[in-house]
Amino acid sequence: MTEAVPSYLSPTGQEIIFLLLGAVAVGSGLLVVTTRQLVHAALWLVVCFGALAGCYLVLTAEFVAWVQVLIYVGAVVVLLLFGIMLTRAPIGRSADLDSGNKIVAAVVAVATAAVLVTVVIDGFRTAYTPLDPGAGAAKELGSAIFRNWVLPFEALSVLLLAALIGAIVISRTDIRGRD
Amino acid sequence: MIIFAALAVLLPFLSAAAGLLGSRWPGHARDEQGDERANRRAAWVAVVPTGISAVLAGWLAATHGAGFGGGEVLTSSPSGGTGNGGPGTDGVTGTLTVVDTGSIPISVGLVVDDLAATAGVLVTVVALAVQIYSVGYLRGDRRYPSYSAFISLFTSAMLLVVYAADLLVLYVGWEIMGLCSYLLIGHWWEDRANSRAAVKAFLVTRLGDVGFLFGIFVLGAAADSFKINDVLAAVPQMSSGTLIAATLLLLAGVAGKSAQVPLHTWLPDAMAGPTPISALIHAATMVAAGIFIVARLYPAFLAAGPTLDVLAVLAALGMLGAALAALAQDDLKRVLAYSTISQLAYMAAALAAGSDSAAIFHLVTHGAFKALLFLCAGAVIHAVGSNLMSMMGGLRKELPITFVTMTIGFAALMGLPPASGFFSKDEVLAAVEQAVSQGPLTDAAALLLYGSALATVAVTGAYSTRAWLRTFFGTRPIVALPEPAPGTARVIETHEAPATMKWPIIVLAVPALLLGLVRIADVHWGTAGLSVAVALLGAGAVYAVWRSDPLSDPARMLGPLRAPCERAFYVDSVYQWVFARPVLALARLVVRTDDRVVDGAVRGSGRVTLGLSGLVRLTQNGNAQLYVTGLLAGVLLISVGAVMFG
Amino acid sequence: MHVVYPAIVSALLFSIGVYGVLARRNTILVLMSVELMLNAVNLNLVVFDVWLRDRLHGGQVLTLFVIVIAAAEIGLGLAIVLALYRNRQTVDLDHLRALAEPSPPGVTATSDATPGTDPAIPGTALAHATSGDETAPSAAGPERTSGRREDS
Structure with a gap:
């Protein structure tokens, strides 16, 4: 961390790829929150998550990247699409996807971005890390999880179970609370 | 010795507590039977301790003070000043406890000397008579238990005043008397006039009491002690300015309690209370407290000449004015009330003239015969059903006992021998006569006092005769009796009063007639002859006027003076205009200010708050997104602040 | 990177x-x-x-x-x-505005007609009517009240 920081003006290949993927992720994210078609939003979300998975790959976090693809792209977005269908949302353009809060929201979001970017640039201007492949491979992560993070992992499984039961209880109509 | 005095004071107090708390206990029967049972129990609770107190007071007077009956102690020369054995010379003082106040301690103590013993006997005997009399007078009254308890409390307070050895302890009794007076005058509070009279008595006497309290403070601070003995011992060392200020302040309290000009207006109105109360409070004891205090602190007064002059002028005004007012009243009780003011002014005159023994002598005899007169008047009112003399007449056949006893009372009031009033009034007149030539008074004040006293003797004879004639002689006008007002007795058949009312009258008639004989050796025959002649002159004039037309009021001989006399020289109206109206207007102004400004500010702030909260609640519209927006914006601001200033 | x-x-x-x-x-x-x-x-x-x-x-x-x-x-x-x-x-x-506090009564005319308060008004009116019916005859005749007392 203390070594000399390479110039920003001569990016490496990894950086160029990362920036391209980041631009795709940010751009598709913007489309997610601005598109007028509900289903398109879900699809742009897929693009965004995919680009993020690419970013993870560039950052040598292979396992996380694959998990991202599997769970987010494969499960979460599909779940969201089911949700869109089940709430009988209109397929196609709809004019009222944004609430009246839009302008204030934009102001707050831009302010957030400004603050965060300023702070990040201010704080990590000199931070640089070389990337060595294999650091985030499945083997490494697996040994980390099952050696050092077993207890949180098990707790998380219980959490998942609870969420599962909760979702069932909430969505089923024939289960009533005790009166 | 002191323990017996304390017992005499405490017994009526305990009886008051018992009467107030225990009359209806146990059981809460509110029907006729329950009332009757409660009344009977309350009567026993009230009468027996008062009787014991009377015995104790009599015993104290007989064993210790040589008492009034002995007559030796009071036989000092009229100008002798502290002839009544300055307190402490032969009195027995006992201190029960000392209350440490940080500066001047208050010693709760009692003193029994001649003055206290004499007054104690007067108080307890009259209180006992009144208690017994009330049993019959208020038969069937639902509030009799509280009434008798208040009388007991009153008796206790008066005894405390009489026996107190410390000025502040005395003041306690003094104030309790004011309270009891208020409660008892307002006994029939359903009638608005009665409660007004009660409030008036309370306020007027309280006005004087403020001065009294500060007078005590001045004396106590100057003597560095509140003990009466210490105060009197320190009198020679005090500056005359201090003494004059203290005694003038005390005089305000005395004028309030003893109904002297200019604070006398409450007494006639206080006749709205039951008649025994008039006898007890407003004739024999409470009004006597003022005179008693002056006699108690007499050395201080003697040392303050200007105060005595003021007292003399007030007494001169009061005795003649009140007597003239009494001459024009139609209400029998008001006649007696004004006569009380007049007679109290006599005592004040004796004090001003430098003879406290004459004042106390007159106080005692007046207490006896005025209580007698009031109780007789109560019997008459009880029989007739009205307070007004225009409703009476010819009662001597129907009420023979009352006739005889009341005749004795009137004779004493007029100062005819051999009734007690003759002797006491003679001593007062002799003292005043002597004051013209020598004594503490300035010449002008003394002359005014003497002339006024002689004139008052004539007017007293006139109004006594008038009341006597109009009540017992002539014929009774045939008038359809109105519904008895709450202020009068309910029974309207004309017959002699019940035994409980009859016997106190008869018993009181004895001292009223004979009490003066103990001082027969001291009669100044010249003055006495003049006084009797003047009194008979007044009486004869009234009799002549009455003979010419027995049905109409002899007061018509006053001519154009009659209306002012009947209204007591418009003092009430003047007070109404000068004090009551401006105060009421001020009070209304304050109320309006309170309503408009203070409450307006409160209400306005409430309304402003409501309006502002209405603005605030516009944002609380339930839109969760808006809330989150606000939340994030706030977090942003905080983090920006933290980054920039942190 | x-x-x-x-x-x-x-x-x-x-x-x-x-x-x-x-x-x-x-x-x-x-x-x-x-x-x-x-x-x-x-x-x-x-x-x-x-x-x-x-x-x-x-x-x-x-x-x-x-x-x-x-x-x-x-x-x-x-x-x-x-x-x-x-x-x-x-x-x-x-x-979804259920988070908002309901409008206080008297601020607007429409807020009074919320479904919660509506049924209460006829209910109280009915109670008044029935109580009036019961007290009127009992005040009118003592024998009827005594009869009712026996009944109860």
């Missing part, structure tokens, strides 16, 4: 998520925006893990955990959205 790049991408994604949460009306779109914000955090976690060369791989493991939790969250969130849709027939956030 400069750490600033992924950090900036992450910050921008997070801000986009904020905008989505605040501006979108459809609840499912809001959920998507929340996912965007979570992913921004994930990116940060990964890049710091790489930068700091954490021997325990805390950053990446936590990323995995966050992904799992996000999956659970989306499941629960969708269940809630579905329940909402069943009950309210809408998933629009600005139609």
Whole structure:
């Protein structure tokens, strides 16, 4: 961390790829929150998550990247699409996807971005890390999880179970609370 | 010795507590039977301790003070000043406890000397008579238990005043008397006039009491002690300015309690209370407290000449004015009330003239015969059903006992021998006569006092005769009796009063007639002859006027003076205009200010708050997104602040 | 690799998520925006893990955990959205105003006619009528009251 920081003006290949993927992720994210078609939003979300998975790959976090693809792209977005269908949302353009809060929201979001970017640039201007492949491979992560993070992992499984039961209880109509 | 005095004071107090708390206990029967049972129990609770107190007071007077009956102690020369054995010379003082106040301690103590013993006997005997009399007078009254308890409390307070050895302890009794007076005058509070009279008595006497309290403070601070003995011992060392200020302040309290000009207006109105109360409070004891205090602190007064002059002028005004007012009243009780003011002014005159023994002598005899007169008047009112003399007449056949006893009372009031009033009034007149030539008074004040006293003797004879004639002689006008007002007795058949009312009258008639004989050796025959002649002159004039037309009021001989006399020289109206109206207007102004400004500010702030909260609640519209927006914006601001200033 | 790049991408994604949460009306779109914000955090976690060369791989493991939790969250969130849709027939956030305090009576005329207070008025009126019917005859005749007392 203390070594000399390479110039920003001569990016490496990894950086160029990362920036391209980041631009795709940010751009598709913007489309997610601005598109007028509900289903398109879900699809742009897929693009965004995919680009993020690419970013993870560039950052040598292979396992996380694959998990991202599997769970987010494969499960979460599909779940969201089911949700869109089940709430009988209109397929196609709809004019009222944004609430009246839009302008204030934009102001707050831009302010957030400004603050965060300023702070990040201010704080990590000199931070640089070389990337060595294999650091985030499945083997490494697996040994980390099952050696050092077993207890949180098990707790998380219980959490998942609870969420599962909760979702069932909430969505089923024939289960009533005790009166 | 002191323990017996304390017992005499405490017994009526305990009886008051018992009467107030225990009359209806146990059981809460509110029907006729329950009332009757409660009344009977309350009567026993009230009468027996008062009787014991009377015995104790009599015993104290007989064993210790040589008492009034002995007559030796009071036989000092009229100008002798502290002839009544300055307190402490032969009195027995006992201190029960000392209350440490940080500066001047208050010693709760009692003193029994001649003055206290004499007054104690007067108080307890009259209180006992009144208690017994009330049993019959208020038969069937639902509030009799509280009434008798208040009388007991009153008796206790008066005894405390009489026996107190410390000025502040005395003041306690003094104030309790004011309270009891208020409660008892307002006994029939359903009638608005009665409660007004009660409030008036309370306020007027309280006005004087403020001065009294500060007078005590001045004396106590100057003597560095509140003990009466210490105060009197320190009198020679005090500056005359201090003494004059203290005694003038005390005089305000005395004028309030003893109904002297200019604070006398409450007494006639206080006749709205039951008649025994008039006898007890407003004739024999409470009004006597003022005179008693002056006699108690007499050395201080003697040392303050200007105060005595003021007292003399007030007494001169009061005795003649009140007597003239009494001459024009139609209400029998008001006649007696004004006569009380007049007679109290006599005592004040004796004090001003430098003879406290004459004042106390007159106080005692007046207490006896005025209580007698009031109780007789109560019997008459009880029989007739009205307070007004225009409703009476010819009662001597129907009420023979009352006739005889009341005749004795009137004779004493007029100062005819051999009734007690003759002797006491003679001593007062002799003292005043002597004051013209020598004594503490300035010449002008003394002359005014003497002339006024002689004139008052004539007017007293006139109004006594008038009341006597109009009540017992002539014929009774045939008038359809109105519904008895709450202020009068309910029974309207004309017959002699019940035994409980009859016997106190008869018993009181004895001292009223004979009490003066103990001082027969001291009669100044010249003055006495003049006084009797003047009194008979007044009486004869009234009799002549009455003979010419027995049905109409002899007061018509006053001519154009009659209306002012009947209204007591418009003092009430003047007070109404000068004090009551401006105060009421001020009070209304304050109320309006309170309503408009203070409450307006409160209400306005409430309304402003409501309006502002209405603005605030516009944002609380339930839109969760808006809330989150606000939340994030706030977090942003905080983090920006933290980054920039942190 | 400069750490600033992924950090900036992450910050921008997070801000986009904020905008989505605040501006979108459809609840499912809001959920998507929340996912965007979570992913921004994930990116940060990964890049710091790489930068700091954490021997325990805390950053990446936590990323995995966050992904799992996000999956659970989306499941629960969708269940809630579905329940909402069943009950309210809408998933629009600005139609869900149950958080607001009901208007105080007397402020507007329409607020008085809320369904909660409406049935009470005829009910009380009815109670008055019946009580009046009962007291009138009992005041009129003592024999009827005594009869009633025997009945009861």
